[in-house]
Amino acid sequence: MEKLVYKEPKCLVENFKYTFCPGCGHGYVLAIIAGLIDEFNLQGDTIAVSSVGCSIFLEKFFELDVVGASHGRSPCVATGVKRSKPQKFVFTYQGDGDALTIGFNETCHTALRGENITTICINNTNFGMTGGQASATSLPNQKTKTTPFGRDIKKYGYPIKAAEIIAKCEGAAFVARCAVGSPKLYDETKKIIRKAFYNQINKIGYSFIEVLCSCPTNWQMTPVEANNHIINDVAKYYKLGIFKDVLEENKSI
Amino acid sequence: MNDIKEKILLKGNVAIAKAAIEAGCECYFGYPITPQSEIGEYLSKAMIEENRVFIPVESELAAINMVIGAGSTGTKAMTSSSSCGIALMQEAISAMCCQQIPGVIVSVMRGGPGLGNIAPSQGDYNQACYGGGNGDYKIIVLSPSTVQESIDLTYLSFHLAFKYRCPVMLLADGILGQMMEPCEIGNYPYKNYNYDIESWALDGAKNRKARNLISLHMDLGELEKLNYELNKKNIEIEKNEIRYDKYLTDDASIIITAFGTVARVAKAAIKQAREMGIKAGLFRPITLSPFPSNELYNTINENTKVVLDIEMNLGQMLKDVRSSVFGKCDVKFTGKPGGGIINSDEILQKIIDLNNNIES
Numbered sequence: 090m091e092k093l094v095y096k097e098p099k100c101l102v103e104n105f106k107y108t109f110c111p112g113c114g115h116g117y118v119l120a121i122i123a124g125l126i127d128e129f130n131l132q133g134d135t136i137a138v139s140s141v142g143c144s145i146f147l148e149k150f151f152e153l154d155v156v157g158a159s160h161g162r163s164p165c166v167a168t169g170v171k172r173s174k175p176q177k178f179v180f181t182y183q184g185d186g187d188a189l190t191i192g193f194n195e196t197c198h199t200a201l202r203g204e205n206i207t208t209i210c211i212n213n214t215n216f217g218m219t220g221g222q223a224s225a226t227s228l229p230n231q232k233t234k235t236t237p238f239g240r241d242i243k244k245y246g247y248p249i250k251a252a253e254i255i256a257k258c259e260g261a262a263f264v265a266r267c268a269v270g271s272p273k274l275y276d277e278t279k280k281i282i283r284k285a286f287y288n289q290i291n292k293i294g295y296s297f298i299e300v301l302c303s304c305p306t307n308w309q310m311t312p313v314e315a316n317n318h319i320i321n322d323v324a325k326y327y328k329l330g331i332f333k334d335v336l337e338e339n340k341s342i
Numbered sequence: 343m344n345d346i347k348e349k350i351l352l353k354g355n356v357a358i359a360k361a362a363i364e365a366g367c368e369c370y371f372g373y374p375i376t377p378q379s380e381i382g383e384y385l386s387k388a389m390i391e392e393n394r395v396f397i398p399v400e401s402e403l404a405a406i407n408m409v410i411g412a413g414s415t416g417t418k419a420m421t422s423s424s425s426c427g428i429a430l431m432q433e434a435i436s437a438m439c440c441q442q443i444p445g446v447i448v449s450v451m452r453g454g455p456g457l458g459n460i461a462p463s464q465g466d467y468n469q470a471c472y473g474g475g476n477g478d479y480k481i482i483v484l485s486p487s488t489v490q491e492s493i494d495l496t497y498l499s500f501h502l503a504f505k506y507r508c509p510v511m512l513l514a515d516g517i518l519g520q521m522m523e524p525c526e527i528g529n530y531p532y533k534n535y536n537y538d539i540e541s542w543a544l545d546g547a548k549n550r551k552a553r554n555l556i557s558l559h560m561d562l563g564e565l566e567k568l569n570y571e572l573n574k575k576n577i578e579i580e581k582n583e584i585r586y587d588k589y590l591t592d593d594a595s596i597i598i599t600a601f602g603t604v605a606r607v608a609k610a611a612i613k614q615a616r617e618m619g620i621k622a623g624l625f626r627p628i629t630l631s632p633f634p635s636n637e638l639y640n641t642i643n644e645n646t647k648v649v650l651d652i653e654m655n656l657g658q659m660l661k662d663v664r665s666s667v668f669g670k671c672d673v674k675f676t677g678k679p680g681g682g683i684i685n686s687d688e689i690l691q692k693i694i695d696l697n698n699n700i701e702s
Contacts, residue, residue, distance in 0.1 A: 133548030136415070139556065148554040154544040156414040157441065157556035159433050162407040165399075169411020169419065170544070172395045173369055177415075177546055195407075198400040 098123035100132045100152045108146050112312025114302025114319075115143055115211060117269040119150055121279045122182070122209065125286050126153070135178045138167040140192075142184035143217045161192020164199035167206045178289060180207040186216045189251045190225040196255065196297070203260030203294045207285045210251065210297065213304035214323060221307030225249040228326055233307070248326070252299045256332035262294030264333040268301035270319035274329075281331070293336060301327055349524040354489045354514065355380035357525060358448055361496035362420050363388055364530045367446070369395040369419040371408040373427060376460040377516040378450035381422040402427040406434040409445040413438070414555050416543030418500055422448035424516075425466050426457055429474060435509050436475025439572060440557040442542070444503035446496070448512045450519040453681030461681025462516030464602060467658035470513045471631040478569050480576045482510045482583065483631040485601045489523035495628070501532040506579055507542065513630060515654065517603045517683075576632070585628035586637050590616065594623030595645050596696055599638065599663045600652045601627050604684060608652055611689035620697045621645065630659070635666040642670045647700045650692065653677040654684060 097103075101123045109115050126132055132153065139147040141160040148155040158166040163181040171179045181188075188196045188210040196208065215233050216222040222235040226248050230239035240248075256264040263285055267278040278300055285296035301323050303315035310318060331337075352360065359381045362370065370389055372382035382398065389396035395412070399405045405421040412419035423431065428449045438445060451466045453459040470483045482502050486492040492514060499510040544555065559565040589609055591597055596615075600608045605626040615622040625641050627634050642649065648671055651663045657675045664673050676692050678684055 132546070134546040136544050136546060138411070141558075145558055148552070148556060152547060152552045154547050154552055155554040155556060156411065156443075156544055157437075157554070157558060158407060158410070159437055159557075162403060162434070165404045165407035166411040166414070168397070168404075169369065169371070169408035169413070170415055171411075172397070172408070173412040173415045173417035173419070174545065194400060195404055198404065202397070 098127045100126045102150055102152055105150050108149065109143065110306040112303060112305040112315055113143070114213060114269045114300070114304070117275055118209060118211060118278070118300050118302065121282055123151065124279070125283055128283070129286055129290060131178045134176070135180070136170050136174070138163040138170065138179065138181040140181065140183040140187040142186050144182050144184045144187065144211060145218070147182055161187050161195055163187065164192065164195045164204070164208065168199060168202070168204050171204060171206050180209060182209050183211070184217065185210065185212040185214065185226040186224045189249050193225070193249065196251070197258060200255045200258035200261040200295050200297060203262065205289055205292055205294055207289050207296045208298065209282065210299045211302045212299050212327065213302045215304060215307050217304050217307055221304070228323065250327060252297065252332050255297045260295055261297060261333055262335045263288050263296040265331045266299040266301065266327055266329050268319050268324050268329055270301070270303060270316040288336070347526065349526055351522050351524050352489055352527070353380060353520065353522045354492050355450065355519040356384050357489045357493050357527065358422070358496050358512065358514070359384035359388065360527055361493040362446070363392060364528060365418065365497050365500040366530065367394070367418045367420045367500065369408070369412040369417055371397050371399050371405040371419070371421050373399055373402050373405055373423065375424045375427045377452055377462070377519050378422050378424050378448065380519070381448060402430040403434070406431040406447070410434060410438060410441070410443050413443040413445040414441070414544050416539035418504070420446040420448065422450065424450050424452045425454050425469070428466065428469060432474035435473060435481060436477055436479050437557045438509040439479035439481065440477070440568070441555040442507040443555055444507050445509050446499045446503055446512065447509060448514070451513065451515040459681045460516065462603065462654065462683065463679070463681050464515055464604065464654040464658070465679060466513070467630065467653070467655060470511050471633070479572065480631060481508060482579060482629065483513050484510065485513050485628055485630050486518060487602050487605045487626065489518065489521065490525040492518060493525055493527050497530055497532065501535065502583060504537040504539070505535070506575055508575070513602070515603050580632040583629060584632055584634045584637060586634040587626040587628060588641060589624040589626070591623035591625060591641050592643070593645055594621050595647045595700060596620065596622045596693055597641065597646055597649045598622065598624050598652055598689070599627070599649055599659070600624065601630060601659065604652050604654055607684060607686050608689050610686040611693060614686070614690050615693045620693055622693050633662045633666065635662070638663065638666040639668060639670065642667060646671050648672040648674055648696055650696060651675045652684060652689060654682065655679050
């Protein structure tokens with residue numbers, strides 16, 4: 090007997106041109122988002138905000154209305170969209186270079202204001218699109234195009250643990266860090282992003298989801314090595330988990 | 343809104359804020375900076391009372407990008423700032439042109455460069471008309487010279503932003519922002535204009551194909567094509583929207599070119615000159631961009647010996663004046679940078695000196 094195990098989400102563009110490198114983590118997260126848009130029946134009410142970096146080409150993958158933002162400013166563009174059309178479902182899809190390096194001020198203030206939007210932030214510990222330079226999230230000793238001797242924390246400071254910081258912003262409703270690198274992690278990530286979507290739909294407030302993703306090309310690894318690197322190294326430095334969940338907090342009171 | 347006929351005394355900044363309310367501005371995002379903070383202060387109350395959106399934001403970057411977000415859904419949105427704050431918005435203004443997103447930016451100039459000072463200035467003519475954003479783009483820049491005109495041009499800013507799907511800048515200076523004048527407010531003239539927002543605004547892909555407003559165009563030839571389209575729009579704007587004012591230019595041997603506050607000071611000097619029998623006149627561009635080039639050229643008549651450009655800067659509009667005059671007569675300049683204010687006596691003396699030169 091045939092059993093349907095995967096169906097292409099209808100909000101994905103048919104036969105879209107995949108712009109990512111082999112083994113890149115972006116594709117998993119985009120598939121999760123598309124699946125959830127379908128699951129919550131949001132296609133006709135969604136305005137997605139794209140950013141700058143590998144995360145930029147949302148309109149090439151999604152049958153969704155998309156507005157582009159300059160580097161780091163998608164939380165502001167999303168704020169303008171949401172405040173002008175509060176009934177719409179609004180999410181930003183950003184990388185660590187965008188949301189946590191050039192745009193961290195905007196990310197924090199959006200969390201502090203408790204904007205009822207969802208931010209999905211892909212953290213692959215480097216500027217992927219420009220060819221693998223160090224970003225705010227590059228790990229200590231990580232070799233990149235601009236830290237060829239490894240990230241020296243004495244010279245360049247420490248990586249930003251964004252989820253932990255944003256969880257301290259009182260306006261944030263739901264802050265979590267997850268990863269894609271194994272089927273188990275994929276399923277957990279889907280659960281967490283589902284919760285973030287649920288929060289916005291039910292006006293619970295701002296959700297920030299940091300997703301640790303592989304970048305095999307710039308990490309100079311095979312896709313399998315890159316996935317192992319996420320589990321064995323990246324997720325050791327950036328602890329996975331839920332850092333804030335007002336729904337659960339309210340339950341426990 | 344009731345139609346109000348009587349005049350009320352209004353401060354320039356407050357008048358702009360009130361006009362934005364009348365024009366149906368649904369969202370205001372702003373960060374304080376002297377000399378325009380009263381705009382945000384006024385709207386922090388008025389917008390909430392009107393059940394509209396007001397956010398005191400974390401930076402000018404946030405403000406203008408929120409305008410982009412609201413504009414992308416076809417919502418009337420505005421921000422206001424001054425010199426160094428407007429400098430921070432340049433990247434987004436270029437993006438707005440590329441994405442064809444409407445929005446209104448009020449710029450109340452102070453002295454520069456750098457943090458400069460908080461004295462009135464016209465040092466941001468170049469910033470407004472020629473921008474600091476990247477790429478081939480142009481925006482509409484409107485220059486009021488009275489508080490009443492600040493109101494009327496705020497109305498026009500919202501109208502043109504939506505008519506052409508582009509950013510429009512209202513360029514005032516610290517004097518205009520801070521002075522009080524009697525004016526009429528309360529009759530937004532573009533109420534019934536149909537902007538066809540439905541054809542482009544984002545509201546979710548319901549019963550239609552998805553659409554996008556983006557500023558990265560990587561496909562071969564795509565960006566070149568878009569630039570030609572945007573240029574076509576700019577030519578259309580140039581054809582339809584040029585505005586200017588003339589005062590006693592028909593027989594003028596000396597034509598002063600000035601915008602904003604300086605133009606009204608010049609008017610006072612011209613009146614005095616006329617009383618002395620000197621044929622002086624004023625040409626005042628209202629749209630600084632697009633610049634009324636042909637109109638200035640045609641204003642120069644057979645009696646005109648010299649065009650005197652006066653600005654509160656070191657001659658930023660001068661290049662536009664020169665290229666418009668196109669050698670038809672002599673062009674002179676006088677101005678003061680860094681917050682220096684030009685008074686009517688100084689202008690009158692300049693007119694007298696020029697007149698003596700002409701006659702000798």
